[in-house]
Amino acid sequence: MHISDCRSVVKLTLADESFWCFGRAIELYQQRIRWLTENSRKAFGLIKGARVGLVIDVTAVSSGSQKEEFQTDFLSLIEEQLSHKEKLYVLSFGSTTSALWPDPAEVSSSTLQELKLWVKSLQPEGGSNLLQALRKIFTLKGLNSLVTIMGSCPDQPSEILSNYIQQSTMGRGLITHIITYKCNNQVPLAVLKNLAEAVGGYYHCYSPETEVYSSWDMDQLLAEIQKAQSLLGHIQALLHKTPCEELTSMMKEISTEIAEGPLTGLLPKPPKHEGPLTIEFPNLDKTSAEWLKINGLKAKKLSLYQVLAPNAFSPVEEFVPILQKTVSSTIHERAMVQFEWHDGTVKNVHVDPPFLYEYQKQLNRALRMYERRIEWLSLASRRIWGTVCEKRVVILLDISVTNSMYIIHIQHSLRLLLEEQLSNKDRFNIIAFGSTIESWRPEMVAVSHENLQSAWRWALTLRCQGSRNVLSALRKAVEVDFRDKDKHQSQGIYLFTGGIPDQDMVGRPCPGHPFYATNSWFQLGS
Incomplete structure (x- = not known):
């Protein structure tokens, strides 16, 4: 049911039947959202079309527990959605492509069993050559739906993929689905939406780690809910002019369903989302700049110039009295190599192979250390907030109405930060902002177990509303x-936002304060 079907509600007559039409519309939205967040539809969305071609990025398979999760989710997709199609064609891709069948196959118990065994045999490989896979599948005839499941960022830019898909699907009536499976950190949601909209298709993104959930279907429902909120406002204005106790009570009930039902109660939540914090005491973390001062190539004396310096010699140029002229030294090319130095001069360099072999081993050890650091930075709260090293911290949370579908993700991200990185700080505060600002405490308070738990309980009550008034929060x-900032050295402001502020912020952020901005749900049009 479309909200426009209930326009009669705003008539001054305000008939009971019209109000129930409005209430039924809200109930339908709630049911639809619940249905879309169940089983295979949560991981892959709603697959449209009867003759479906699936293109699967094998990096989505990964290894270990994620491989098992993908297999479980995909088997659920087969049972719940693909088994009801007429024809199927499946193609995996990484650096190369591999198809299960040479042509689209009729759906039957035997073909579905083949597909299940094929999925279990998939192995990850390097690369994500989506363009090669698309070229192969567009040669097939008889498909009316294309489903692309990505596990990492494709090797080709989205502009090239978009142009190719548009050209190849022109006049074919092909329904296009673009799905990211647990890779929203590699394929930003805005990029996914732009690519899907450019080809006139559908998008779906779900990441259980951060509870980012977005899809074309969900966004359409959100737009209808926002229309409902607008219509509700008009009706409430009319009720002030034509009071009616029964109607006013009914509208309050509908308002509560809109505000609390679809946007918060029905969105997927992590386990124990509303439970108390499990607080950890972090190590004394350093920023990467500070860490590199100790562990960088220069600090370890492993930069190329540092290594070559003992065996690098400048060309000699001297005046020889007996010859009465200036003579430059020359050297045989087999003995030394001429190498341009960092200051622009040329050095004669000679390095023995054993020396180079040892240097290579040291570089490999350093590389593994940097990889461990990057992996550590990409885990849990550090993936979202970075390393919070300051002792006095203020967190600014964007709860504008455009982030309504992401309120669970906002809360979960804050929970990770409170649990993992704030317990060793001195003082903190949290400020939420939409059109107006709402502060957890009037000013910063000392960090304690009780205060962290209190801040989390407060965060659970937040509701998205209004615009994005970043300037007031800052x-x-x-x-x-930070009014007494001169008395303290270690302090920072962390802005967690989903788009562009209402105001022009050029030159306005906080002089004298470290300022960090993070955006991890990447809204379209922001």
């Missing part, structure tokens, strides 16, 4: 929480 942090 002003509150600077003028109230």
Whole structure:
């Protein structure tokens, strides 16, 4: 049911039947959202079309527990959605492509069993050559739906993929689905949406780690809910002019369903989302810049110039009295190599192979150390917030109405930060902002177990509303929480936002304060 079907609600007559039409519409939205967040539809969305071609990025398979998760989710997709199609064609891709059948196959118990065994045999490989896979599948005839499941960022830019898909699908009536499976950190949601919209298709993104959930279907429902909220406002304005106790009570009930039902109660939540924090005491973390001062190539004396310096010699140029002229030294090319130095001069360099072999081993050890550091930075709260090293911290949370579908993700991201990185700080505060600002405490308070738990309980009550008034939140942090900034050295402001501020922020952020901005749900049009 479309909200426009209930326009009669705004008539001054305000008939009971019209109100129930509005209530039934809200109930339908709730049911639809619940249905879309169940089983295979949560992981892959709703697959449209009867003759479906699936293109699967084998990096989605990964290894270990994620491989088992993908197999479980895909088997659920087969049972719940693909088994009801007429024809199927499946193609995996990494650096190369591999198809299960040479042509689209009729759906039957035997073909479905083949597909299940094929999925279990998939192995990850390097590369994500989506363009090669698309070229192969577009040669097939008889498909009316294309489903692309990506596990990592494709090797080709989205502009090239978009142009190729548009050209290849022109006049074919092909329904296009673009799905990211647990790789929203590699394929930003805005890029996914732009690519899907450019080809006139559908998009779906779900990441259980951060509870980012977005799809074309869900966004359409959100748009209808926002229309409902707008219509509700008009009706409430009319009720002030034509009071009716029964109708007013009914509208309050509908308002509560809109505000609390679809947007928060029905979105997927991590386990124990509303439970108390499990607080850890972190190590004394350093920023990467500080860490590199100790572990970088220069600190380890492993930069190329540092290694070559003992065996690098400048060409000699001297005046020889007996010859009465200036003579430059020459050297045989087999003995030394001429190498341009960092200051622009040329050095004669000679390095023995054993020396180079040892240097290579040291570089490999350093490389593994940097890889471990990157992996550590990409885990849990550090993936979202980075390393929070300051002792006095203010967190600014964007709860504008455009982030309504991401409120669970906002809360979960804050929970990870409170649990993992704030327990060793001195003082903190949290400021949420939409059109107006809402502060957890009037000013920064000492970090304690009780205060962290209190901040989390407060965060669970947040509701998205209004625009994105970043400037007011920054002003509150600077003028109230950091008014005695000159007495303290280690302090920072962390802005967690989903788009462009209402105001022009050029030159306005916080002089004298470390300022960090993070955006991890990447809204379209922001």
